[in-house]
Amino acid sequence: MLRTKIKITLLFISLLFLFCSENPKSVKDVMDKTVTHIYQTMSKDEIKKLTNDDVMKLFSDDELEVLATRYWMFDVNVPVLVSVMRETGQKIVPFWLTKYGFTKTDMIVKNELNTFEVWQKEFPAGHIGLGINGFDGYGRHYFVSVQPVNSNDKLIMSNFYPANQFVGKMDVGAFTYHDWDELVLTEVPESLKGGKLLTTIRGRAREAHLLGAFRDTPFPSSSKPDQIMLTWGKDPKTTQSIQWRTNTSIKQGIVKYCLEGDEGNFKEVKAEIKVMEDRLLQNDRYINRYTAVIDNLKPGTKYNYKVGDPKTNNWSATAEFITAPESSEPFSFVYFGDTHKSTEFGELINAAYNRFPEVAFYSIGGDLVSTGLHRDDWDQLFEYSANVIKNRPLMSVLGNHDDQNGLGAWMYADLFDLPKNGKADLPKEYLYSFEYSNALFIMLAATLPISEQTSWLEEQLKNSSAKWKFAMFHFPPYTYDDDYPVIRKEWGDLFDKYHVDMVFSGHVHYYMRSKPIYAQKPVKNPADGTIYVISIAVSNRERQMKKEDFVQVRFAGEYLYQKIDIDGNELKYNAYNSDGKVLDSFKIKK
Numbered sequence: 001m002l003r004t005k006i007k008i009t010l011l012f013i014s015l016l017f018l019f020c021s022e023n024p025k026s027v028k029d030v031m032d033k034t035v036t037h038i039y040q041t042m043s044k045d046e047i048k049k050l051t052n053d054d055v056m057k058l059f060s061d062d063e064l065e066v067l068a069t070r071y072w073m074f075d076v077n078v079p080v081l082v083s084v085m086r087e088t089g090q091k092i093v094p095f096w097l098t099k100y101g102f103t104k105t106d107m108i109v110k111n112e113l114n115t116f117e118v119w120q121k122e123f124p125a126g127h128i129g130l131g132i133n134g135f136d137g138y139g140r141h142y143f144v145s146v147q148p149v150n151s152n153d154k155l156i157m158s159n160f161y162p163a164n165q166f167v168g169k170m171d172v173g174a175f176t177y178h179d180w181d182e183l184v185l186t187e188v189p190e191s192l193k194g195g196k197l198l199t200t201i202r203g204r205a206r207e208a209h210l211l212g213a214f215r216d217t218p219f220p221s222s223s224k225p226d227q228i229m230l231t232w233g234k235d236p237k238t239t240q241s242i243q244w245r246t247n248t249s250i251k252q253g254i255v256k257y258c259l260e261g262d263e264g265n266f267k268e269v270k271a272e273i274k275v276m277e278d279r280l281l282q283n284d285r286y287i288n289r290y291t292a293v294i295d296n297l298k299p300g301t302k303y304n305y306k307v308g309d310p311k312t313n314n315w316s317a318t319a320e321f322i323t324a325p326e327s328s329e330p331f332s333f334v335y336f337g338d339t340h341k342s343t344e345f346g347e348l349i350n351a352a353y354n355r356f357p358e359v360a361f362y363s364i365g366g367d368l369v370s371t372g373l374h375r376d377d378w379d380q381l382f383e384y385s386a387n388v389i390k391n392r393p394l395m396s397v398l399g400n401h402d403d404q405n406g407l408g409a410w411m412y413a414d415l416f417d418l419p420k421n422g423k424a425d426l427p428k429e430y431l432y433s434f435e436y437s438n439a440l441f442i443m444l445a446a447t448l449p450i451s452e453q454t455s456w457l458e459e460q461l462k463n464s465s466a467k468w469k470f471a472m473f474h475f476p477p478y479t480y481d482d483d484y485p486v487i488r489k490e491w492g493d494l495f496d497k498y499h500v501d502m503v504f505s506g507h508v509h510y511y512m513r514s515k516p517i518y519a520q521k522p523v524k525n526p527a528d529g530t531i532y533v534i535s536i537a538v539s540n541r542e543r544q545m546k547k548e549d550f551v552q553v554r555f556a557g558e559y560l561y562q563k564i565d566i567d568g569n570e571l572k573y574n575a576y577n578s579d580g581k582v583l584d585s586f587k588i589k590k
């Protein structure tokens with residue numbers, strides 16, 4: 001059931017964006033135009049002080065009609081009663097409810113946290129259009145139920161916009177938000193029970209958000225390339241992906257690269273440009289994001305490169321990348337738990353890079369930022385790590401904060417070029433795997449359905465002859481304060497079967513290293529089980545923690561990074577804080 005719901009959400013999101021961008025009289029068109037008008041005619045101070053009454057005056061009558069009737073649409077074959085469940089905590093009632101003839105009833109619907117008032121209106125058979133959730137970005141989005149006026153009629157609903165509408169049954173126990181399907185209805189009036197329930201995602205509240213909605217990035221783009229970042233979208237031995245940004249005044253992007261020190265012999269690769277928009281980012285609404293992929297490189301080789309635009313002669317300083325070795329060689333990588341675009345993460349990654357320049361690449365276990373669809377969050381993450389990630393690849397997994405309120409993690413996918421070898425029917429780059437030297441890295445998407453990734457995970461493990469096997473994903477399978485039995489069962493069994501050496505997670509904002517675990521029980525030797533690590537790269541509070549028999553080392557109140565050194569049959573693990581103090585350490589010998 002959960003699987004179906006998430007699948008439908010993903011379809012819903014992709015079609016939502018498709019439709020929004022193509023429909024000439026859409027809510028998106030109206031909002032895009034209005035935001036542009038606001039930028040052209042108001043000061044930042046005026047924008048900040050905008051009230052609901054001010055906002056209503058910005059739209060023409062035609063535009064208000066689009067906002068009132070083209071946000072959520074469907075057709076019905078018989079006369080119906082439409083009920084709109086509006087959360088009572090939302091201070092301003094969306095304007096279209098009264099203006100378009102809905103009546104507030106005395107009925108109340110409740111879920112475990114919220115109370116909704118019920119607004120109703122009868123419609124004849126045919127097309128029905130409903131309006132926006134308001135200009136306030138209110139997170140408890142309204143939801144809808146539809147019943148035939150004549151109880152003998154068989155109601156058929158069709159032609160939904162957004163497409164792929166999930167239709168549930170209005171009753172106690174039903175969920176209303178795909179991005180929070182544990183939150184279910186606890187109180188439903190008898191007269192509404194059995195109606196067709198139209199669910200939504202909380203993220204839709206952003207579609208008309210204007211009040212208190214505008215943001216500034218502390219690091220706006222310019223005509224000079226910045227946010228230069230290495231990843232591996234393809235084979236780390238022979239390719240290198242390089243990404244960066246400029247403002248939209250620049251029309252092309254080139255990478256010049258050469259063998260280390262051979263700057264007379266540059267080769268060039270052209271980058272693809274994607275214009276990225278964050279409509280409410282008032283000082284940097286549009287940027288160019290560049291992705292260049294260099295192929296046919298020599299394994300185990302250091303190169304120099306710079307990025308820029310020959311026309312304006314804006315070039316970055318020279319940086320470096322190193323391809324993965326052809327065969328097994330000693331190497332190191334660094335793992336961070338949640339980073340949340342923090343300056344603490346900046347401290348850590350710079351300390352790690354300065355002290356251990358030999359580290360081949362860096363990984364973050366999700367929650368890279370705090371609001372995944374705010375580009376200013378990513379600007380901070382890239383700024384604080386700029387000196388490192390232009391010289392060493394960043395290979396990360398997604399956390400719940402990178403994927404926002406059911407709207408997906410499309411900004412992450414646009415910003416990072418990661419391997420597209422994940423499961424075919426799941427979003428690209430959310431899960432992937434790669435090999436480096438004698439190690440396999442399996443990067444899973446804990447925010448997507450767990451069981452849908454299991455067969456893919458098994459294929460990666462089965463088809464690899466790597467000596468060392470690691471998995472990374474955001475939600476920790478072993479922790480006292482959040483329980484993930486599905487992960488322990490679905491993935492844990494495979495970690496046992498194929499002997500995955502270590503699993504890295506985050507999310508709970510403290511540090512933990514487990515004893516080796518097999519069949520969900522602690523065992524003596526790393527040869528017999530998997531070691532599970534949880535880490536955190538942002539300041540966190542000390543706390544009382546429940547005793548658990550699988551814990552080897554655990555503490556809160558420190559932010560830290562883990563360096564893992566692999567040399568043939570030996571693994572050395574050290575956890576450091578930014579001062580270089582060792583907070584945890586162990587070895588595995590195969």
Ligand SMILES: [Fe+2]
Nearest residue numbers: 338367507508
């Ligand atoms: Fe987090």
Ligand SMILES: [Fe+2]
Nearest residue numbers: 367399400507
């Ligand atoms: Fe998290």
